[in-house]
Amino acid sequence: MTRPSARDEAVWVGVDLGTQSVRAVAVTAGGEVRGAGGHPLTGRRDGPRHEQDPESWWTAVGAACRRALRDVPAGAVQAVAVDGTSGTILLTDRAGRPLTPGLMYDDTRAAGQVGRVDRAGAHVWRRLGYRRMQPAWALPRLLWLLEHRRDLFGGPGQDGGGVRLAHQTDFVNARLTGGPVATDLSSALKTGADLVAEDWPHDVLGELGVPAGLLPPLERSGTPLGVVAPSAAEFTGLPAGIPVIAGCTDGCAAQLGTGRLSAGSWNSVLGTTLVLKGVTDDLVQDPHGVVYSHRAPDGRWLPGGASSTGAGIITRDFPGRDLAALDRAAGAYEPSDAVTYPLAAAGERFPFVAPEARGFVLGEPRDEADRFASILQGVGYVERLCFDYLAMLGAPVDGDLTLTGGATRSAYWVQLRADVLGRPVTLPGHAEPALGAAVLAASAGEALPEVAAAMVSVRATVDPRPAHHTRFAGGYLRLVGELERRGWLPRPVAEHARERTSA
Template sequence: MNGHIIGVDIGTSLTKAVVFDRSGISIAEACTPSEVHHLAGGLVEQDLEQVLGTVATVVREVRGQLEGPVAALALTGQGDGVWLRDADGAPVRPAISWLDGRANSLLAKWQAEGVTREVFRRTASGLFPGSAAAILSYLDKHEPESLDRAAVAGYCVDAVLQRLTGEITVDVSDASLPFLNPATRRYDEVAIEACGLTHRRHLLADPARPRTVFRLDARGAELLGLQTGLPVTAGPFDLPACAIGAGVSRVGDGILTAGTTLACQVLTDSPEFDPDGEPAGMFLCTPRDGEFLRAMPAMVGTASLDWACGVLGIEVNQVSPLLAESSPGAGGVRVLPFLSTSGERAPFVDAAARAQFSGLSLESTRADMIRALCEGIAYAARHCFEAAGLSGTLYACGGGVRSAEWTQIFADVLGRPIVLPGEPGVGARGAVLVAGEALGEPFDAELWAANSRTVEVRPENAALYQRGYDDYQAALAAAREQWRL
C-alpha cells in the first residue's frame, strides 16, 4: 500500500488517532478529550461540532508525525445514542449519548407492556434508555420539532462520516441495535412499529455493505488537512472494532473492554438465541457475513471508578497501589456497582438499577472500598460472559486493564487467562484492519495479534472469588426485587 492508514477512534470522552506499520506496531498516535455534558435529570449530551474538532486535532497531529503520504482514513467510535442531523450533516440539536437517562420511565413502561420483549424476539437486542429506540420515542413525544427538522437519526461514526464525505449511511454494526434483524441485516418493520416509530422510519439510513469505501469531499479535506478524494472507511463501531483489533477470530473467543462501558463480547457464527430469555444484550453484525458478536455491554465500567475516586479524594493513578493494599475479598466489603443514572443494560435491563456498598465497618479503608468496587465490576463481567457464552480465548483492552492489579482481579474472578494486546488503540487497530481489507490490501491480522502478553489466573483465589460471585448473584437478585424508578 502506498501510504499510511490513519485509524481514528471517536470515544465518548476521548478521540484517538493511531497509525500502524505493516506488522501492527504503532508509529504515530495522538489523543484529545471530547466534552460530555451531564445535565440535570440524567441527560447526557455531546456537541457534534466539538467532536468533529477533536477528530481534526488528532488527524492533523499524527499527520505531522508521519513521513510519506496518507493512503486512507479509517473511522470507528462510540455506538448507540442518537445523533440527529439535517441533509448537510449539521446537528439539529445536541447529540444524545448512550449514557443518557431521559427515557428511563419510558423504558420501564415498555418493559411492563411487553414492548421490549417483542423487539427482543425479532432483533435479538435488548432495549435500554440510551438506545435509539427509546430516545427517538421520547423525542417524538416531548421534542417532535427536532425530529421534524432532521434528515437522519444516526450515530457518532456516521455523523462524522457525513461531515467528511457528504454521505448519509450507517455501518451495519451500528444499525444492529435496535431495529436490525441480524440474520437478514435488514430493519425489522414490526420492531419499529412496536416502538411507535413507523412514521419516523425515514430517519433510519440504510446500512452500507461492510467494507464500503467512501471519499473525502472538499469540506472534509479542509477540516482534516488531507487531500480531497482520500479513501475513508467508517466502521465497525468501537465494540466490534476492538474485537477485531485484539485478535478475536474463533467462535467462542471473547473480549473484555474495560472502558466507560464494560463491554463483554463473544464471537459466534449463528444469530440464534432464546427468544424467551432475558431481553438484554445485542447481536452485532461484523464485516464478515455469517459472523456475529454476542455483546453484553454493561454500564458499570471505568466511569464508576472515576466516581469513587472523586468521592474518596484520590487520583486515578492511585488505584493500582490501593488495590495492592487490600487483599482479595476487600476486607468483607462488597459492591453492586450499578452507578449509572440510566441503570443497567446487560446482562439484564433495568433503568432503576442502583449501586450498593455493604459490609462496611470502622475498620474499612479506602483501599477496601476501591478493591470491592473493582471486584464488583469483575463479577458483573463474569455475569455478562456467562450470558454471552464465552468458551474460547479471552482478550481484553480499555483503560481499566492498564492497571495490572485490576486486570489480575478480572482474570481471577473470570477464572480465565487474559490476553492483552501489546499496542495501544485497539479500536483504531480494528478499524485499520477492516480498511486494509476494503482497499484490497489486507494486513496480516495474526501477525498483528501476536504482539501480546497473557495474565494468568491465580488459582489460590479461585475458591474465594467463587464464593464472592455467589454472594454477588444473591445480592443482585434481592436488589432487583427492590429497585423502583
C-alpha cells in the same frame, strides 16, 4: 486494496469517537503505530439527558487526525474508518448540518417510549435475539425527537421534510466525503435495523411514525462509503481521494482491535463501565433481553452487553488518590470480608436489566484498603457473572479472553481478574478502539481475521494464580445470592451461576 510497493510503508487510519475525546491512529499492516493524536470532548448532562455538540466531534476529528499524521507521508495513507459510541444520534438537514444536539448513548430521556417500541417491533426484536429494547437505545430517542422537535419537519410527507437521521459515525463520515453516506449496521442496531435481513424493518418503523425518508441506507462495516473530499483533506490532513470505510460502534472496534476474531473469543473492556463483546458463528438468543448481537463484517455475530459497573466507582470514591499504593494495600485482603456491588450510578444493563438497581456493600470493610479491595473484587465478580450468563445462553465462552480499557494499567487488577475468572487473559500491545477502526480500514476487500491478526500484537498473557480461583468463590456466590434476593437477577441465572461455580 492499493498499497505502495513496500507494504510496511502503508498506513491505515482509525478514528475513535469516544465520550471524553476523539483518538486517531495511523497503523501499518504489521501493527506499528506510526502516528497518534487526540482531542478532548465535553458534553452536557442533566438528569437522564446527555448531549454533545456534533460540531465538536468534527473539530476534534480534525485536530486528532492532523496530530496523528504529522510525521506520516501523505502517499502512505491508504484509507480511513471511524468508530463511534453505540446509539448516539442526531437529526441533520439534507446537507448534513446538525439540527439537534447529539443525544448520547446513555441518554435515557425517552424511557417512556420503550413500551411502544417493543409492542410494534416484538416480532423483529425476537428474531434478532434481544427480545426488547432498553431505555438508552436509539430508536426510543428517535421517537422522542419526532415528538418534541416537530418544528424541524415541514409537514406531512414520506421524506421527513428534508430532515435526516444520523448516527455519530454518519455525521463524521458525511463531513469526510462531502455528502450523504450510508450508515453501518453496527451503529444502526439500536435504532432498530434488522441485522438478519440487513435492512430497516419498514413496517415497524412506519407503524411508529418514522418517515421513510428520514433513514439512511444500510451497509456492513468494512464497506467503502466514498472518498475523502478536498475540503475534508485540508481540515484533517488525510489525503484527498482515499477511501472512507464504513466503521462500527466503539465496542465492536475494541473487539476488532484485539486481533482475536475466532468463534468463542471475547474482549472485556473495563473503563468507567464494563463492556463484553465476543465472536460467534450463530446469532445468540436471549429470552431475558440482556445480550444483543452486532453483525460482523464477515457475516458472523458479535454478541455482548454493557454493564453499568466498573472503575467509575473508583473515580467517584477515591478521587486524586495514589491508585498504585491502594493496589499494593488491597493485596492483603484476598478475599475481602466485604462484598461490593460496584454500581456508580442508578440502573443496571448487563448481566441483568434492572433500572432500579443501586450499588451496595455486604459487610463492613475493615479499613480503606479493604474497601478498595472489595471494589476491585466486586467488578471481577460481575465480570464472572457476565460469562456465566453468556454460557447459560449457549454462547461459546472458552476461547481467548482479551482485556482492554483503562483498568489494564493496573497489573494487580489484571491478575485479580484472571484469578476470579479462573482463566488466562491476554493484553494486546495497543489496546484501543481506534486500532480496531484502522483494522476495518485495512480489511476492505481482504479477509478480516487475517488482517486483524497481523495488525495486532500481544503485550502479555497473564495466567491465574494456583488455588486463587476457589479463594474468591464464596464472595462471588454472596453477590449472586444478594442480587437474586433483591429481585434484580432472575432465579435461573443465579442457579446457573451456582452450578458453574460448584462444577
